[in-house]
Amino acid sequence: MSRSITRRKISLPSLSPGSSHELAVYSFGAANEGKSIYLQAGLHADEHPGLLVLQHLLIQLMQLDELGKINGQVTVVPYANPLGMSQRVFDSVLGRFDLANGENFNRNFPNCSRVISQKIKAGVKCSSSDWKRNFATHLASVKPTTPTATLKLELTKMAMQHDIVLDLHCDVDCVSHLYASHAQQDQAVRLATALNIPVVLLEPDDAGGHAFDNVYGSTWRELEINHAITSGARGFSATIELRGKANIDDRLAQTDAAGLLNFMAQEGIIDAATTAGTDSQTTPTQTYPLVAASHIPCPAAGIVVYKKNPGDSVIESEVIAEVVHLDSDIIGERTPVHSDTNGVLVIRQAPGLVRPGQRLALIASTTLPAIRDENRPLLDA
Incomplete structure (x- = not known):
């Protein structure tokens, strides 16, 4: 050396x-x-x-x-x-x-x-x-x-x-x-x-x-x-x-x-x-x-199926994923997960089995949210 x-x-x-x-x-x-x-x-x-x-x-x-x-x-x-x-x-x-x-x-x-x-x-x-x-x-x-x-x-x-x-x-x-x-x-x-x-x-x-x-x-x-x-x-x-x-x-x-x-x-x-x-x-x-990044929460328990890939552009209200219910009385029931902003899907956070409230995705945006949760950390690295 x-x-x-x-x-x-x-x-x-x-x-x-x-x-x-x-x-x-x-x-x-x-x-x-x-x-x-x-x-x-x-x-x-x-x-x-x-x-x-x-x-x-x-x-x-x-x-x-x-x-x-x-x-x-x-x-x-x-x-x-x-x-x-x-x-x-x-x-x-x-x-x-x-x-x-x-x-x-x-x-x-x-x-x-x-x-x-x-x-x-x-x-x-x-x-x-x-x-x-x-x-x-x-x-x-x-x-x-x-x-x-x-x-x-x-x-x-x-x-x-x-x-x-x-x-x-x-x-x-x-x-x-x-x-x-x-x-x-x-x-x-x-x-x-x-x-x-x-x-x-x-x-x-x-x-x-x-x-x-x-x-x-x-x-x-x-x-x-x-x-x-x-x-x-x-x-x-x-x-x-x-x-x-x-x-x-x-x-x-x-x-x-x-x-x-x-x-x-x-x-x-x-x-x-x-x-x-x-x-x-x-x-x-x-x-x-980073303050404009949107953390998309999971709406229900089940299996998440993503409809968008990392790097894809998304628009507000677009479906980026679906949660497949495993215990529903309605066979095949799914809950859609929507983007709440215009931007780029940066992170898909949770593969497979998910629970209500956990982060499913992070979307980078240039639009500041109207309301921000001050208890949420800016960086989850």
Whole structure:
């Protein structure tokens, strides 16, 4: 392995006597040589397409390193949640929620708001590198009390030292899409274009829930709006949803890895000439406000049969699915499920047996709803 490539392991506290877990971390290049990017996959440990994408990316990065084509620093965590990966029930990985307390693994990450507030009140203005040192000092003082809290702290420590942070996820059945901040729409669209992603969902910086990418983004946003960093110095973060859980395929993964390299080239992290020959975008990218996304609920218990596919355009009142009743006195009875807006069907959430009230689909729209449930989270990643 080249001297500009490092591989290290971060040990996590044991969940039980005789067991151990650790994070593997690969770093390419040097932090002081240019812009840096951090990538991770599998934070929701039951979402696996990103794991394969990063394997292909690591192979490409090793080749680029041998050619001296890495201009900045690239950090890759190929599996971000070994705790969740170990949560198997009858051979199914249940890695979205922590079985110890039911908490979503992509919530309640530690943030740096306290140290930022203190520094801003003191009138501190400094460079991005100085702020990164402040973040590191603050996070070093955090004392986690559980293995999951330790995992989240270690991931946050690494992410906060980079200029760009990308978190790879997927959904049950969906067209590829990404979540990013309204304030960074241009960079989000460039990322989506590089990856041939048709849908960008833009959220406010204060979306809540302390999700991984939001904790990173809101930290830099607070510095930006308080003029504590120079213009254009804010870090960029995004959550990338790589289609559905079943879309694990070498061809797709190679294409996605090439798209990530294309984006890195645009950001000056790798030599642009190395991305020649990657697939050009075939689908135009459209942005939508996440607050306008419609979460379509299930009206009844039964078997859902979808009438629309991910990526299809839909219009208000159109039937997008039917729920087949299994216990009705009327044989063959079905309840139609209608779109309540004009837009694009992004996610089909619930295959097979469904219950009343669960989300069946997410439709991206540019039309804000007349009434919004304020208790519904903006992001369900």
